[in-house]
Every structure is written in C-alpha cells, then in structure tokens.
Amino acid sequence: MHAEEPGAVGSSKEARKHVTIVFADIVGSTRLVAGLDPEDARHFLTRSIEALTPAIEAAGGVVAKIMGDGMFCVFGAPLALEDHAYRACYAAMDLLSLADRLVAPNGSPVQLRVGLSSGTAVVNVTEGNGRVNLDAMGEVVNNAAHLEAAAAPGTVLISDATRHLAGYAIDARKLEEKGGFQLISVGTNPQDILLENASVQLPFIGREREMNFFTAAVGQLSEGGGDIISVLGGAGLGKTRLLLEFSRQLQPTNIRIVLASSRSLDQSDPNALLRRLVLALLMIDPKDQSKLAQIIAERLVQLDEGLAGHVDDVNWLLLSDSEEMDPQKVEQRRISALTALKRVLTTLAAQGPLIIAIDNFQWSDASSRNFLKAAVGMVDTEPLLLILFAREDMADFRPIVRQVLQLRPLDRATSAQLLLKQLADTGVSKSVVERVLDRAEGNPRFLTEFARHLAERGEPDDGRDTADEIIVPDSIADLFEERIDRLPEGARHLLQVGAAFEQPASLETLCALTDKSEDEMKSLLAVVIDSGMVRETGFLPRILYTFVNPVVGEAAYRSLLHPKRRRLHQKIYAFLEAGYYGRGRHSMMGRQALRAGLFEQAAQAYFEAGRRAGARLAYAESIDMLCEALQAETRVPTRTAEIDRLAIDIRLTLREGLFAKSRFQDIETRLNEAQAICDRIGDAKRSLLVRRHLIGNAVAQGQLADALTRIDILITDNRCLGEHREVAELQFLQAQILAVLGRFEEAFFSARTVMEAFQTQAGSPHELSPVTYALARMWLIWCAAELGRFEEVKFEVLDCQNDLAHDRPPFFRILSGIATGLFWLRFGHTELAAETLQSVLSLTKEDENHAWFHSVASPLGLALIRMNRAEEALPLLQQAVAMESSGGGSRGTQAVHLAACWAALGDTRKGEDQARVAVARARQNGNQGVLAYALHTLGAVLNQTGQHKAAQACLSEALDIAENCKMRPLTEQISKDMAGGSS
Incomplete structure (x- = not known):
C-alpha cells in the first residue's frame, strides 16, 4: 500500500x-x-x-x-x-x-x-x-x-x-x-503460546509429597470409608495444577472424580458452587441453558426414581432467584432439595468410590458451604473423598476437615529445576536465574511468568531488574489486538466498552453503554464469543459477559486515544450514577470518574464507597477507597467550599479505618491536613471534630500532657453547638486518659456515660459508631476490674461473652476478649481468663489486627504464670514488650508481666531488671495504675532475693498508689504480701 x-x-x-x-x-x-x-x-x-x-x-x-x-x-x-x-x-x-x-x-x-x-x-x-x-x-x-x-x-x-x-x-x-x-x-517465526494454554506445556515437578498424600487418601476409599481434606496454598502455588495432575492419575482407575470450582463472584451468588457441582455430578453440560431444568430432571430420575418428587425443588434451588415466597414454604423446598442432593451423593458413592474436588474454595458462597457441611457425615459410611482447594483456611470448615495439606512453595533446588527446564536453550545466565529465584520465592506461577518473559525477550544486559518487567508481554497483547482488529467495527467497540467497564456486564448494561438494541447487541456478542475473546458466565436469568482473559481487555483498550477514553468513561460514569445498583457501585463510579477526568465526582464516589465499607467494618477496603478519594480530591482544578468540606470529611472518615489498624502516624498527618483546611475556610464545626480526633490520636500514642484540659474545652464547645455525638466521643477519650492516669472511678463513670449515649442516640443523627461502643465497654470493664466493682458490670461482661462468637468481626472479638480476660484475672478466675484470651490471640495475627497482639498476649502471659506455665508465657510476653510502643489499646503492663515471668522462672536478676524498667517507664508516663503494679512486682522480686527492706519500701509505695487509685483487688493483694502472704 x-x-x-x-x-x-x-x-x-x-x-x-x-x-x-x-x-x-x-x-x-x-x-x-x-x-x-x-x-x-x-x-x-x-x-x-x-x-x-x-x-x-x-x-x-x-x-x-x-x-x-x-x-x-x-x-x-x-x-x-x-x-x-x-x-x-x-x-x-x-x-x-x-x-x-x-x-x-x-x-x-x-x-x-x-x-x-x-x-x-x-x-x-x-x-x-x-x-x-x-x-x-x-x-x-x-x-x-x-x-x-x-x-x-x-x-x-x-x-x-x-x-x-x-x-x-x-x-x-x-x-x-x-x-x-x-x-x-x-529465522522462522516462533510459535506463540497464549497465557491460558501455557500451563499444560510446563513440567510438573516438586509435588511428590502432595501426590503421595492423595494416593494414601484414595487408598482409604477401597476400604469403604472416606475423608475430608483441605489443600491450602497462596495464589500461584500450583493448587489447580496439582488438582489436574491428580485427576489425570486417576483416569485409568474405576474411581470417579468430579471437579468443580468456585469463582470470585460466587459469594454474592447463592448456591453457585452447588449448582456447578450438581451439573458435574450428573454429567450435564451447562452451556445449554434453555433445557437445563429439563435435563436435570431427567438425570435425577435416571439416577434414582425416588428423586422424582424432589425434581421441582432441586431446580428451584439451583436455577431460580425468586425471593417472593412464604418463608415457611421456602424452607420446606430448600430442605426437600438438599435432601435430594444428599441422596444423589449417597447413590453415586454406592455405585463406586467417588471423589469430589473443589478448586478456589475460598470464593465459595455460604449456601453451598452449608450443604457441604451438612453432607460431610457421609464420609464415615460411604467411599466419598471431599478435597477442598483454597488459598486460606475457611473458619466454618475448620471443625469439619479431617486432614489439612498445606501447599508450600517449591524449595530452591526444585524451583531452579522448573525454571531451567522452561529456559532450556535460551542462554540465560546463572546470575539472572538466581535473581529470578530470589524474587519468585518458590511460587510456580511466578517462575513461569519470569521464564516466559525471559524466553520472549531475552536476557537483559543493561542493568534492568527483570522482576519488574514481567506483567503482560507485548507479544501476547499484540496477538489479541490483531484478532480484535479483524472484527467488525461494532464488535471492536463492544470490546473497548467492556474493557473500560472493567466488570462482567449484563446484556442490559452493554445495550445502555453502546446505544444498541437487544437484537443488535446479541448479534455483536455472538461475534465476540465466536472469536474466543468473550464468554458467558453465570446462569439464567442472570447471564453476564466477560473476557476470557484480562489481556483481551488490555489489548482492546490500549488502541483508544485519550479523548475517546475520557468520553467513554464519562458515559459509563453517567450510567452508573443514573441507575446501576449493587455492591461496589460507588467504587466503580469513583474509578470511572477518575479515568474520565471528573475529579470532584471521583472524590465524592470514592468517599461514599469508603464510608460504606467502614460502616460494615471492612477497614482495609475503606482505607483503600478513601485514599483514592484523597488522590482525586487533590486533582480538582477549581477549589470550592463544597470540595474543601469534602476534603475534610474524607480525612475524618479515613481516620476511623486507620484507627482500627493502629496507624496513628498516618492519622496525625491526615488530621493536620484537615485542620489546615478548616482554618483556611473558617469551618468551626468541622474544626471541633478534627481537634477531638487529634486528641484521641495523641491518647493512643501516650501523649497525655494537656489532653484532659483540651478535652474539657472541646466538650464545652460541642455542647454549645448541640453536637451530642461529639460530646460522647470526647467523654470516651476522657475515660481513656483518666484510666491511664489511675483515676479509675472517674474513668468508669465516663465510659458508662458513653455507653448510655450509644443506647439513647441509636437511630438519631447523633448515633455513635459500634467501634466507639465496643471500646468504651472494654474500658468500662477494665476500670471495674481494677476497682473491684464486679457486680456493676456483669451485664456488660455477658455482652462481651456473646461478642466472642465466631460470627462477630475479629476486631470486636478481640476487644471483648481483652475486656473479659482482664475481668476474670482480677476476679480470680485465672483458667477462664486464659481460655478467653487464648481464643482471640490468633485473631491478632491478621495484619489489620496485629497491633492488638500485645494487649492480648500480656494478660494471657500473666494468667499462664499464675497457672505455673511460665515457660509458655515467656515468648508471648517478650513479643508483647517488643510491640508495646505501637499502642493499640496498650496499658503498659507488658514489662510488668515479663518481670513476673522471669521471677517465676527463677531468673530473679532479669526479673528485677525488667521490673525496674517498668517502674521507670510508668513514672515517666504518669501512669499511676501501671506504676502500682510495677512497684508490687518489683517488691515481690526483691523479697525473693532477700532484699526485704527495699521490698517493703516498694510494696508500701505501691499500696499508697493503689489505695489512692481505689484499686481494691490490688490493694488487697499488696496487703497480703506485706503481711507475709503469698503473691
């Protein structure tokens, strides 16, 4: 041309x-x-x-x-x-x-x-x-x-x-x-390998242990019994490949293996996994949606004529999304359907050994999991093996699973073998291989991606870090772009719209975004589906369309000029704003507005997404959304009063999520930014709120110098403005500071006032957050425990015990565990305290709750010491002391308890040194309650070493402080020790 x-x-x-x-x-x-x-x-x-x-x-x-x-x-x-x-x-x-x-x-x-x-x-x-x-x-x-x-x-x-x-x-x-x-x-053009087909070309090595494990489990089936196995491993560790190789190994045998997989959207799609599993059990191709119900009915009756009476209920459960039914009838139909499906499993297992393997189980919906939990009893009497492949342990299946196989990363030798097999004849140097092995950390998928990158692009020799360049090779995107370019213009535009939308889309959504009729859209969809770039997902009547591979979307999108991209994202934003509903709507609106250059709308949408995520206690998600809102807000070209107020509100809302994760330095940065904006625009009302949060953040970090004075001023200012919620929040901060200063009685009544405000303001514009209530309750019970006022908080303790249930969010369970654990310690129920604290300790290992570890480990360590298990307490307390500076509900008793632990282990020198450190810290911080405990522990250690005069001086000072702080249980204990009683 x-x-x-x-x-x-x-x-x-x-x-x-x-x-x-x-x-x-x-x-x-x-x-x-x-x-x-x-x-x-x-x-x-x-x-x-x-x-x-x-x-x-x-x-x-x-x-x-x-x-x-x-x-x-x-x-x-x-x-x-x-x-x-x-x-x-x-x-x-x-x-x-x-x-x-x-x-x-x-x-x-x-x-x-x-x-x-x-x-x-x-x-x-x-x-x-x-x-x-x-x-x-x-x-x-x-x-x-x-x-x-x-x-x-x-x-x-x-x-x-x-x-x-x-x-x-x-x-x-x-x-x-x-x-x-x-x-x-x-030379000649090398054969291209698509990402989705590459895995079948790769060697399967390094999983002998896992395959032997499966072989042993299969052996039990021949004896008439079954098992339930959970296979756990992070993304890319090779769970799916292991599943495929295991199924291939069974092909020559008479054992039937049924494969099913969960998808990321299943959690919002009731019975999604169960639907897929039943179709696989009955050997039904799900593609023929129009006759699916009929085929299910025929296969059920063929399997067992006794199931004929349950056919309608099974189809209703698996294929219907109707919710307009009498609750009693719904439950009857559900029981009928589930009974029939359990009978399907029993019948199939009676015909011969049956293995059900489910991939990506971490995405499974609750309804399907409930069915599996109800059916697992069969493994005791039937040759049924259930294998669940998941990225992480499923809490509700933990008591049911009989065996757990943790999929580990490949060791370095095996990783090198896998990598070098894929890099055969490429001439990649040893140094590059070592760098890839370091970065891949034994993850087979990462190794594969690096190998493909090196195989396609050769070894870099200009100092670049190869690990940073292996995202999507241009050659793969080019392959899809060529196929896209050869589609009709309408089909190409449809792919671009789908790429910009970034979510699986329904027929109605695609029609709205392209201004096409349903018939026109169905024709275009037929073209892109036939081309192998788009597939249907979901079941009737909710069919969605999505790319077969994310690279398709990238290839379609990258051809758009920036002005066209912005116009397309503007249209999608308008569509989402006008009539799109569902979870994630506001975050989708935020992203679309941001990409459209509508920065103010993006900030508003992300703010709403973050606020909603925080309301359901999804703090990690809330922080992500609000940080996106911050980025959008700072890019608004023309500042108005409205956008400035939004900027303040974003930072105030972000503070809640950051507080739950104990990121106090980040909180201070954002609140100072908000205060500067308040001062610039003269927003006195928001300024009061910012000032209150700044005080709370200072309290969390132990900066108590003038906090009480500042709080008193703010309480007065907010009362004048009628801000009852802010008054209650300030009273909660007041309770915290008073407790730290050893003024437990005043702190007790302040915390009680906050809890009463939570009840009286419920449903009003001044309603307090559940986080504030849970924290106030924890401090109330702690103060009561220190004061010995057990009867006055018995209902709150029972409330905490209820919150220890597994259906409550981890953050609330941790707070309840700390409160009740401390309460039982002071009340003398040491074993109950240890059991309670132990039940929530594992929750603090999660990243967003890790800052609370020392607040749980410290009283747990003390309980273990009192139970003569100081060896178990030592590592807990050592880690708690190391983390003490991070805050997160700390009372500063970690060093005190560690001193007691060393003494209990017979190392009185370390015990004395640690106790003196605790005394010095408490004096420096003005923490009278902790000082009383530290002096008491130091006195006990000094008595052990024969330094009785010094011990009596410490105990005497500790007694004076405890009496002044009205710490009745501690006062009684010190008195006994001074009189020669045992500690």
Missing part, C-alpha cells in the same frame, strides 16, 4: 497502535545522482523505491511515506499484527537483499541504511478513492529515524523493544555506540 495522491478525499481515523516503524534510506543518494539530469535523477530514485516496496508489502507492512531517497513504513497498522516486530525485521533484511540487485547510473552499488523501533504510536488512517494514506506520530517514530541515521551502510539497526518482541526469530548484536542492536539474521 502506498501513500494516497494529494487532493484525494477520504475519511480519517486515529487510534493508538502498538507498531514497528521502519525507516530506510539510500546511502549517498546525492553522490549517486551527481551530474544527472533532474528528471533522470528522479526516475532513478523512484525506480529504486518501487523496487524496494514489495519487500515491505509482502511482509504485511505499509509504505506510509516516500521521501525522495527514503521510505517511512509501518507494521501493525492500520490493522494490528501479532508479530509486527518479526515481520519488520524480515522485511528489513529483504530490503538489503533487494538493494544488492540495484545499480546506480554511474555503476556504483546501491546500499541502504535501515532503522527499526517498536512501541506505541498515534496512527492516522485516511481512506478514499480505494487507497489508504497512513501517518504515525510518537517517540517510536523518532527512535526509528535515529537508528536509521546511525546505521552503517548495508546494515539494519533495531531498538531493544523490537529485539525483545521478535524474540527467538532473530539474531542481533548490541552496538553500544549506536544505541541499538544490529540485525544479523532472521
């Missing part, structure tokens, strides 16, 4: 394209035509370029421009080419061969300089009069021109990107001084 003649009229289109640009120039053309008539010179150059053109067109390129003695060519436009870099290299070498046949009028040989570069360009295509005119702009064009100018006569210089894309098909030598690679030769 040539450039169009001047004056031709045609339609013009622009798009971003991943292309390879070729510049070729006749070397010394001025010398070659010296002394010729101008017409003869022009004829020679034109004839030469025409002789070279077939090399470009035969390889699939386009001659975009002829520039006297040179040509500018594009590979990968107007239609994308999956191997445009290889084609361009092939054409470049062909150009050199053709040039060798040319002779200048003066008899001199003709030589070319050729330069190639690959990358993204903005390509303009004008069609008219049956011709195509093409132009390209971008850094890739400049790079190609630079390489052409730098090439030696009769050579081809290519860019690093071109070399990587062409891969094994070419031989190139790096020329440092030229800034590129000299193309030496071009």
